[in-house]
Amino acid sequence: MDIKKIILTTALLSIATAGETTALAAKPQSSVAKITHVKVTKHKVTGHTTAKSHVVLLKLKNNQKTSATANKHGNFTLSVKKGNLTKLKFKIKVSKTGLKSRTYTHKVKSTAQVAALSRPHESTESPTPSGKPTTAQPSTPSSTPSAPSKPTTYTKQQIDQQRKIFEDALLAYLQIGNEAPQLTKAQQEQTDKVNKLLQTQMDKLKALSNAMTATTTDADEKRRTIAEARAELDAVNKLCDEAISSEEYQSAIRNEAIYRKKTEAAYNRADAESNKLSLMQPGYSFDFGNL
Structure with missing residues (x-):
């Protein structure tokens, strides 16, 4: 060998x-696991990373700072008493002895982005090229119905x-x-x-x-x-x-x-x-x- x-x-x-x-x-493993399955509510953040790692919520308003330890499955819950986390930009830092730390940044979506996501898709028709008359084609029955569009x-x-x-x-x-x-x-x-x-x-x-x-x-x-x-x-x-x-x-x-x-x-x-x-x-x- x-x-x-x-x-x-x-x-x-x-x-x-x-x-x-x-x-x-x-x-x-050279660093802690990626921070995944992050879910944010008004006063709580949950997610998944390396088991037994130290998780800290950083850069909140009023200098708030809260921390927790991920359980044996790598799941963690961070709670705050003030503010609405869904409307705040903040960072989550995960660290563990012997491993490189990771940072996750939560960004707040603008009102325009939220509206765009919830707005129904509008169908548009392609314009007819100028100078070329169109001839209506007779519709033929299809043996298989078209798939319904995905609901919004x-x-x-x-x-x-x-x-x-x-x-x-x-x-x-x-x-x-x-x-x-x-x-x-x-x-x-x-x-x-x-x-x-x-x-x-x-x-x-x-x-x-x-x-x-x-x-x-x-x-x-x-x-x-x-x-x-x-x-x-x-x-x-x-x-x-x-x-x-x-x-x-x-x-x-x-x-x-x-x-x-x-x-x-x-x-x-x-x-x-x-x-x-x-x-x-x-x-x-x-x-x-x-x-």
Whole structure:
């Protein structure tokens, strides 16, 4: 296993502890998750980001500042006592130790924009080119009726139905967290072994790098030090290869991949239903506080 393979392997495998499978095949996360599903009401803002991250509402009038901690699913709720958030421009900043923070800016739509969104579409007819007389063509019956145009207004029943679809999809996504694959004793032991070997691998790689860059006047001593460091690294690499290729560890990775694929599908469904509801009922807010 060469240095490039060591780094790649380490990037793909993260620590699994306390009997829970973590993101074994995930890419390393350098920043908190994007701030999504933001819903704004008069005195409350809800949304979704990295679990257990610190969320702050900034740049409000009267120097108001409020903060909260995202729950284990990454959902958060920020509340204020003064002002109407739907009419204010503000920022949401999310941070977590070891990760880069993110900022989300809420912009207030102008009255003209709101009116344009709610205004029914008007059909227009193309003008007849000058100098070319038009001849009325007899209409022919169509075997398939034309599709009705999309309504610009929705009934309460339609909105309630879409709200129920969205909330069911969102709750289904959140509940997947309780279905995380449980490792058997053998899988847990092998996973712990791999993670310890990966850490040792990094230590040995660092020792080799230090030996190669060390400043010394004794060339023979430096060669011996480098040879010993390289031999130790090769030995750890061999043990790591054997542990990673074990059936217990590979089974744990397969189960984690299935779980992540299921989670992604559920999230995409909830996101799609949320977008539909936002078109039908702008400003709708799902209360994460009771989750």
